[in-house]
Structures are given as C-alpha cells and as structure tokens.
Amino acid sequence: MSVSNFTASAHSLVAVENVQLRGLAFRDSYYENCAASSWRVHWRTSVFNELRSLESSVTHFRCNGEITFKATAGLTGVLMAVFENHIAGRVTVYSVPGCPQCLQAKAALQALNLPVCEVDVSHDAAVRAWLDKMTGSSTVPQIFFNNVHIGGNEILQNLTPDELEPLVRMVKEKPVPPDTLPLPAGNSLESEERDRGAITASELSEALRNLIMKLYSDHLSADGKSVDYKAMSKSTCYERYCELAVYLQRVELLSLSHEERLAFFINVYNALVIHGYLRLGFPKNMWQRYRFFNYVSYLIGGEVFTLQDIENGVLRGNRKGIAQLLKPFSKNDPRLQVALPEAEPLIHFALNCGAKGCPPIRAYTPKDIGSQLRTAAEAFLEADDGCIVDSMKREVKLSQIFKWYKADFGDTDEKLLNWVLNHMRASQKKTSLKTLLSTGNVKVRYMPYDWSTNSSH
Structure with a gap:
C-alpha cells in the first residue's frame, strides 16, 4: 500500500494505521511491557503551610504528593531512616515539562524522602531571567536546598554521602528563608x-x-x-x-x-x-x-x-x-x-x-x-x-x-x-x-x- 494518501483532513492528523513503505512495514505496533527491574518506592508527603496559600494562584508550581518512582543507583545508598516525617525546609527544582534530567533529579530527591517543589520555568520569562542570573546557567534542572544552589542533575547524582548529608539535614531542620525563591503566578490558558x-x-x-x-x-x-x-x-x-x-x-x-x-x-x-x-x-x-x-x-x-x-x-x-x-x-x-x-x-x-x-x-x-x-x-x-x-x-x-x-x-x-x-x-x-x-x-x-x-x- 502506498503512503501517498497521507494528507490532511478536518480531523487533525491524517494517519493510516497499517501501511507499507516499499515493502517495509510501518505500522502502529508496540511490544509488551517489560517487567521493571528497578526498585519502586511508594510514599506520601504533605504540602507545607507556607505554600498552601499559593496553591490557588500558582499554576506551574507543584509539590509532590503520592507518587511512584524508580530510585536512581547513584543516591540509593544515602536513603537514611534517621529522618523523621516532619521536615522544615524544602528542595526546589526549576524545570521544564518532559525534561529527562529533571525527572532523574526529582526521582533521586524523592528517594531521599525530601519535599520536592517543582517550578516550571517554561512559561515565565522573569523567572528564567532570575534563574540565569542567580545560577549562571540557562540549563535545567537547577536545584536549591532551601536557599543553597547546588547546580544540575549531574552534580546532584555525583554528590558523595558526606556532601549530601549536611544538605539533607539542613532541609530537615531549617525552614525556608522568607526571601529564598520566587514562585511564579499562574497563567492558565x-x-x-x-x-x-x-x-x-x-x-x-x-x-x-x-x-x-x-x-x-x-x-x-x-x-x-x-x-x-x-x-x-x-x-x-x-x-x-x-x-x-x-x-x-x-x-x-x-x-x-x-x-x-x-x-x-x-x-x-x-x-x-x-x-x-x-x-x-x-x-x-x-x-x-x-x-x-x-x-x-x-x-x-x-x-x-x-x-x-x-x-x-x-x-x-x-x-x-x-x-x-x-x-x-x-x-x-x-x-x-x-x-x-x-x-x-x-x-x-x-x-x-x-x-x-x-x-x-x-x-x-x-x-x-x-x-x-x-x-x-x-x-x-x-x-x-x-x-x-x-x-x-x-x-x-x-x-x-x-x-x-x-x-x-x-x-x-x-x-x-x-x-x-x-x-x-x-x-x-x-x-x-x-x-x-x-x-x-x-x-x-x-x-x-x-x-x-x-x-x-
């Protein structure tokens, strides 16, 4: 069957479910799901009081609730049971939707049972400009433990336990300074x-x-x-x-x-x-x-x-x-x-x-x-x-x-x-x-x- 009938219609994309490209099959087919071999963790954390007042106006800001994720190998060994449920501070991750590096960073942080607050910078030029000025980098993710900037995902993954532990303890024990990070207002289309x-x-x-x-x-x-x-x-x-x-x-x-x-x-x-x-x-x-x-x-x-x-x-x-x-x-x-x-x-x-x-x-x-x-x-x-x-x-x-x-x-x-x-x-x-x-x-x-x-x- 020829693909010459790939044209547009009133119903968006014109697609043929099963066509032949000069003898080469090109069809809508998928393999069966493979069993995930990595360790899965289920957990829940509450949204902090200082952020609740922002929920109604912030569209591109998200704090983690109940999730399922795969712990990354680089930080799994730092999972420590000494941290209690109550955590005073937070980790803020500046990201864009669909970013693999951002997903890896958030999964690693969540594996540490830390409150991860995500700011989507794709819609807010002011936040992007602020982030560029503060971090010296235009790439995402950019990660802050309270008001301490550590860099992107690669730096996070390469932190040693001795480097990571004081950062985690700071987030656990110290609240977020009031002037730490700007959170963008919503802009719902x-x-x-x-x-x-x-x-x-x-x-x-x-x-x-x-x-x-x-x-x-x-x-x-x-x-x-x-x-x-x-x-x-x-x-x-x-x-x-x-x-x-x-x-x-x-x-x-x-x-x-x-x-x-x-x-x-x-x-x-x-x-x-x-x-x-x-x-x-x-x-x-x-x-x-x-x-x-x-x-x-x-x-x-x-x-x-x-x-x-x-x-x-x-x-x-x-x-x-x-x-x-x-x-x-x-x-x-x-x-x-x-x-x-x-x-x-x-x-x-x-x-x-x-x-x-x-x-x-x-x-x-x-x-x-x-x-x-x-x-x-x-x-x-x-x-x-x-x-x-x-x-x-x-x-x-x-x-x-x-x-x-x-x-x-x-x-x-x-x-x-x-x-x-x-x-x-x-x-x-x-x-x-x-x-x-x-x-x-x-x-x-x-x-x-x-x-x-x-x-x-």
Missing part, C-alpha cells in the same frame, strides 16, 4: 480563554504544545530515559489534544507577526511529530524517515503543511531541506506568504524530530521568543552532544545538525565556528574556542547522530 473568548493562533499552538508536554511528562520514566507511548496514545489527555488540533484549520496565519509565526510553527511542528509517532509508530530507517516527514501533515488555515513544509518552507525561509531537489513552496504557492523572509538558524535548537540526538522539547511563546531560542542554543552548545572543543587536537566536534543546515549558519567552516562562538554562554568551552579561532587552522568534525527513539516498547 483556559481561564484566559474564558475571559477573552476566541482563542488566537498563538494561544492555540501553545495550548497544543502544552498538552503534548503534559502527555510527555506524564508518561516519561522516573529516570527520564524512556517514554511509554503506548499508554500515552490511550490517555484522555491525548483525546483532548486531537479535539483541539481540529481548530488549526480555522486559524488566520497572515495576521501573525514574525514572533508569533516563529512560536506558532515551532510549537505545531513539535506537537505534530509526537502526534505522528502516536498514530503511525516510529520510522526505522532513512527512507521511512523521509516519507514520514514529507507526508505527516496538519490542515492549518485552509492549507496542508507537512513537517518538511513547516521546517524548510516556513521556518527556513523556503530553503531546500535534506535530500530535497526543489524548494518546498513554488512562487505561486499560497503558503509562501507565511514563510519567514529568511532562514532563522535558532529554530534548529527548538525543533525536536523525536530522536535522542534532537534538542529537548519546550513550549515557546511569542512574547520573548528571541530570548527563548537563544537560551535553547546556549544549552545545546553547552552540552557535549552539541559541541566539543579539543584544544590539543585543534579540533571542534559539532552535532550533525550543523552539517545538514550549514547554509543557515555560514557557508564556510570559519563562519560556522564564529556563529557557534557568538551563541555560546560564557564558559571555559567558549574561551577555548575563542583561543583556537584567534590562531587559525581549526578542524571541524561532525559527531554521529543518534536516531534511536526513547520509546519504552
């Missing part, structure tokens, strides 16, 4: 929609993205390494997403500003990828990936947009994509009117195609889209998956993303490396790269791309 009436294109894309992020977070394993897509596809939240996606056909695209267009299509792209995987399964080779990204589509504002159309036609200013002979939109294509005037390189650190080598998924808002995209680029380059600087070999290793879309960053290695340098946050890595570039003769290599998925089945 549903309440705003009730107040204002019709939902705009920007609000719709963010709502879709937030539903997908909730789905992702709800079905992400405690160690943050795998997602139960089978359970996700059967959830009521997924049903709500499908119902809401229908309204994409009615949005008015031409009225969107540049910032609104960026946020809208980034959010819709990331949501469509996951929606496609839930309905069709995961492509297993290059040919299946090509077909997936060229045929999975939504009907948006009366026009069909595939994943390739969104990425290369709209967000890259109508440039040819990987293995494409022609530009996505012809001169007479009405979709050309919504394309950005030129390619935006920063979108490559916001789009997530579902592979492990992709940047993490987030929800983007028009208000501070520039800042959000720069932060995403900084975080990507800060990690070794994105960039490695080897001063001894005079070599810079970059993600394949920079090779595939080199035209967006500069048509020479020198321009590419200068772009990378200018989008790094202050760090030893940036200093090393600057030193290499000042002396010339730097070799660029590209690291293998991890196309594997994080499905638990």
Whole structure:
C-alpha cells in the first residue's frame, strides 16, 4: 500500500494505521511491557503551610504528593531512616515539562524522602531571567536546598554521602528563608480563554504544545530515559489534544507577526511529530524517515503543511531541506506568504524530530521568543552532544545538525565556528574556542547522530 494518501483532513492528523513503505512495514505496533527491574518506592508527603496559600494562584508550581518512582543507583545508598516525617525546609527544582534530567533529579530527591517543589520555568520569562542570573546557567534542572544552589542533575547524582548529608539535614531542620525563591503566578490558558473568548493562533499552538508536554511528562520514566507511548496514545489527555488540533484549520496565519509565526510553527511542528509517532509508530530507517516527514501533515488555515513544509518552507525561509531537489513552496504557492523572509538558524535548537540526538522539547511563546531560542542554543552548545572543543587536537566536534543546515549558519567552516562562538554562554568551552579561532587552522568534525527513539516498547 502506498503512503501517498497521507494528507490532511478536518480531523487533525491524517494517519493510516497499517501501511507499507516499499515493502517495509510501518505500522502502529508496540511490544509488551517489560517487567521493571528497578526498585519502586511508594510514599506520601504533605504540602507545607507556607505554600498552601499559593496553591490557588500558582499554576506551574507543584509539590509532590503520592507518587511512584524508580530510585536512581547513584543516591540509593544515602536513603537514611534517621529522618523523621516532619521536615522544615524544602528542595526546589526549576524545570521544564518532559525534561529527562529533571525527572532523574526529582526521582533521586524523592528517594531521599525530601519535599520536592517543582517550578516550571517554561512559561515565565522573569523567572528564567532570575534563574540565569542567580545560577549562571540557562540549563535545567537547577536545584536549591532551601536557599543553597547546588547546580544540575549531574552534580546532584555525583554528590558523595558526606556532601549530601549536611544538605539533607539542613532541609530537615531549617525552614525556608522568607526571601529564598520566587514562585511564579499562574497563567492558565483556559481561564484566559474564558475571559477573552476566541482563542488566537498563538494561544492555540501553545495550548497544543502544552498538552503534548503534559502527555510527555506524564508518561516519561522516573529516570527520564524512556517514554511509554503506548499508554500515552490511550490517555484522555491525548483525546483532548486531537479535539483541539481540529481548530488549526480555522486559524488566520497572515495576521501573525514574525514572533508569533516563529512560536506558532515551532510549537505545531513539535506537537505534530509526537502526534505522528502516536498514530503511525516510529520510522526505522532513512527512507521511512523521509516519507514520514514529507507526508505527516496538519490542515492549518485552509492549507496542508507537512513537517518538511513547516521546517524548510516556513521556518527556513523556503530553503531546500535534506535530500530535497526543489524548494518546498513554488512562487505561486499560497503558503509562501507565511514563510519567514529568511532562514532563522535558532529554530534548529527548538525543533525536536523525536530522536535522542534532537534538542529537548519546550513550549515557546511569542512574547520573548528571541530570548527563548537563544537560551535553547546556549544549552545545546553547552552540552557535549552539541559541541566539543579539543584544544590539543585543534579540533571542534559539532552535532550533525550543523552539517545538514550549514547554509543557515555560514557557508564556510570559519563562519560556522564564529556563529557557534557568538551563541555560546560564557564558559571555559567558549574561551577555548575563542583561543583556537584567534590562531587559525581549526578542524571541524561532525559527531554521529543518534536516531534511536526513547520509546519504552
């Protein structure tokens, strides 16, 4: 059976449950659940009095209640029975939905029977700016024991028992200082929609993205390494997403500003990828990936947009994509009117195609889209998956993303490396790269791309 019937309909994603890609099966199939081998712990802790007054107004702030989680190996040995049920302070974890590192950190802290209070920074630019200023890092999670900042998940996992015990005792015995941490006020889309009436294109894309992020977070394993897509596809939240996606056909695209267009299509792209995987399964080779990204589509504002159309036609200013002979939109294509005037390189650190080598998924808002995209680029380059600087070999290793879309960053290695340098946050890595570039003769290599998925089945 051909996949040429992958087109859009009034019911959001058009999907075929069982199709053949030139003899290669590509269907909605899953493996049986494997028995979990890690230790499971069930526990309950109460929300503290000083936080109860905030519950009615704080939407993106959550304290742990009854949960099930897998204890991580690095901290299990520090589980100590000496700590009583009453704990005076708290641990605050600044995070974003669907972040594997955030999940790992929270599971480790909960294994210590500590009260973990989570602040979702994806919706609040002021909190993100405060966090960046206070910690010197744009990555998440960022972890505070009362008012003591320890860093991210890797630092937490590597704490020795001697380093960890005084922090745990401080949280147990000392209350949170009154001026410790800002907690964001809520910003419920549903309440705003009730107040204002019709939902705009920007609000719709963010709502879709937030539903997908909730789905992702709800079905992400405690160690943050795998997602139960089978359970996700059967959830009521997924049903709500499908119902809401229908309204994409009615949005008015031409009225969107540049910032609104960026946020809208980034959010819709990331949501469509996951929606496609839930309905069709995961492509297993290059040919299946090509077909997936060229045929999975939504009907948006009366026009069909595939994943390739969104990425290369709209967000890259109508440039040819990987293995494409022609530009996505012809001169007479009405979709050309919504394309950005030129390619935006920063979108490559916001789009997530579902592979492990992709940047993490987030929800983007028009208000501070520039800042959000720069932060995403900084975080990507800060990690070794994105960039490695080897001063001894005079070599810079970059993600394949920079090779595939080199035209967006500069048509020479020198321009590419200068772009990378200018989008790094202050760090030893940036200093090393600057030193290499000042002396010339730097070799660029590209690291293998991890196309594997994080499905638990």
